[in-house]
Amino acid sequence: MVRELVNRGHRVTYVTTEEFVPAIETLREAVQHVAHDEELFTRVTDMQQNVREAGGAVTAAQAIEACLRDS
Structure with missing residues (x-):
């Protein structure tokens, strides 16, 4: 996940733990759900x-x- 963010040009200044991955995935799904609305x-x-x-x-x-x- 961190690598993907860095590849997209984001500055990652903290370590993303596995604890946050479900929230990030949920956010990604929500964005994809409305992306073409x-x-x-x-x-x-x-x-x-x-x-x-x-x-x-x-x-x-x-x-x-x-x-x-x-x-």
Whole structure:
């Protein structure tokens, strides 16, 4: 698993133990399950645009938190 991540260009700064392999495999399966979902892709793209328009992730998170506090 670590070798695969490194081959994909990820920097691995910790040792992945066998304890985490099931979680990683579950995540991989979930990503593969939605990888070709056009509706989800459109919603994610829209969300990314909204985050950029809000001024970035931190500002967007602050705006969301403010809405949650006010509701």
